[in-house]
Amino acid sequence: VRSDRDKFVIFLDVKHFSPEDLTVKVQDDFVEIHGKHNERQ
Template identity: 85%
Template sequence: VRSDRDKFTIMLDVKHFSPEDLSVKIIDDFVEIHGKHSERQDDHGYISREFHRRYRLPANVDQAAITCSLSNDGMLTFSGPKVPSNMDAS
């Protein structure tokens, strides 16, 4: 998670999940990221995975301009620009 003056960004490694296994929702002032896949075989046997992450959005994030993307190598990037406050102008 990175929160600087201009932007709020979350990056998660979700390489074990397909896009259909993931959901990203904004509920009130939180972003909720959930991933779940059913049991599947790997090199060691069978495995199922599930995670749920919840992050508080900074108050000055422009929720209408938030983007979320999934890269080919399984990195989920959630990002939103921050609206400058009056105190930033001084």
């Protein structure tokens, strides 16, 4: 996590997720990041 006076940046390793597997929401003062994927065979 990096932060300045007016912004912050979070780096997450999501190499096992496709863009469709991830959701990002802002609720009140929080950022929620959810990832879900099925096991691949």
